[in-house]
Amino acid sequence: MIATRIGTKLRGLAMGAVLAGSAAVMATPSMAEDWSGQVTLYGWGAGVTGDFTPFSGAPTLSFDKSLSEVLEDLDGAFFVTGLARRGDLVLFGDYTYSASSRSGVVGGAIPAAGELTIQSLTLAGGRRIDVGGGGTLDVLAGLRAWGLEGSVTSPVANLAPEQSFVDPIVALRSLTPVSDRVSVLAYLDVGGFGVGSEFTWLGTVTANYQATDSVYISAGWRHLYVDYAEGGTAFEGAMTGPVIGATLRF
Structure with a gap:
C-alpha cells in the first residue's frame, strides 16, 4: 500500500523529469550508431539513518547509524538502474526504494x-567521454523526484504525513577496466540547491x-x-549500505 501510494505520485513527477532530462541532452552530438543499453537490479542492505520529524511540534524519530542497527531497522530496500547509449549520447535512470521502522521512547x-x-x-542525460584504456566518463544533468511517507504513533499523537518534491542534479559516472572481465564503476551526483x-x-x-x-x-x-524541510516536515539523513546486483546488457 505504501509503495503504491508513493508510486502514483512519482509517476507524475517522473513525467517532468523525463522532459527535463530530454532537454538536457538534445544539444549533445552523437555518432550514427545503434542504440545499446543495460539494466541492473540490486539488493541493497540499506536502512534509513538520520532524523525524521513528521509534523511541526511532533516528536523527532531518530534512526540509528551503526550498520548492525541500520539493518535491524530495515524493512526492505532495493534499487534498479538503467542506461541507454547511442554514440556519445547517454540517458540514465535510477529508481530507489527503502522502508524502515523504529520504536522507542521520545521526550524522555x-x-x-x-x-x-x-x-x-x-532521470538524467548527457555525454560520454572516452578517457583512454577502455575507460569512460559520463557527464550528466537531470532531475530526481522524491516521495517521502512517514508515520509516528504514540499515546499523544498519530501522524502520517506525505511529501513529494523534485531536485535538479548534476552527475559524473565513470567506468574503469581492471582486467578483461573485471571493472570498477563509480557514480556521484549532487543536487537540490534549495529547489526541492x-x-x-x-x-x-x-x-x-x-x-x-x-x-x-x-x-x-x-x-x-537528502536534507529536506517543508511545512513542518523535516528529514535529514541517508540510505546507506552494501549492494549486490546483476546487469543485463543488450
Missing part, C-alpha cells in the same frame, strides 16, 4: 513507533565481473543523502 518518557518509506526516481530539498547527493561504487557476454555481477556500496 513517551513511547513511540515510527515508519519511514523513501522512494526516488532519477536543501541538498542531496548520491554515491555508488561497485566492482563488476563479466560472467557472460551480456551478464555482469556487481558488489559494492551505495549512499543516498
Whole structure:
C-alpha cells in the first residue's frame, strides 16, 4: 500500500523529469550508431539513518547509524538502474526504494513507533567521454523526484504525513577496466540547491565481473543523502549500505 501510494505520485513527477532530462541532452552530438543499453537490479542492505520529524511540534524519530542497527531497522530496500547509449549520447535512470521502522521512547518518557518509506526516481542525460584504456566518463544533468511517507504513533499523537518534491542534479559516472572481465564503476551526483530539498547527493561504487557476454555481477556500496524541510516536515539523513546486483546488457 505504501509503495503504491508513493508510486502514483512519482509517476507524475517522473513525467517532468523525463522532459527535463530530454532537454538536457538534445544539444549533445552523437555518432550514427545503434542504440545499446543495460539494466541492473540490486539488493541493497540499506536502512534509513538520520532524523525524521513528521509534523511541526511532533516528536523527532531518530534512526540509528551503526550498520548492525541500520539493518535491524530495515524493512526492505532495493534499487534498479538503467542506461541507454547511442554514440556519445547517454540517458540514465535510477529508481530507489527503502522502508524502515523504529520504536522507542521520545521526550524522555513517551513511547513511540515510527515508519519511514523513501522512494526516488532519477532521470538524467548527457555525454560520454572516452578517457583512454577502455575507460569512460559520463557527464550528466537531470532531475530526481522524491516521495517521502512517514508515520509516528504514540499515546499523544498519530501522524502520517506525505511529501513529494523534485531536485535538479548534476552527475559524473565513470567506468574503469581492471582486467578483461573485471571493472570498477563509480557514480556521484549532487543536487537540490534549495529547489526541492536543501541538498542531496548520491554515491555508488561497485566492482563488476563479466560472467557472460551480456551478464555482469556487481558488489559494492551505495549512499543516498537528502536534507529536506517543508511545512513542518523535516528529514535529514541517508540510505546507506552494501549492494549486490546483476546487469543485463543488450
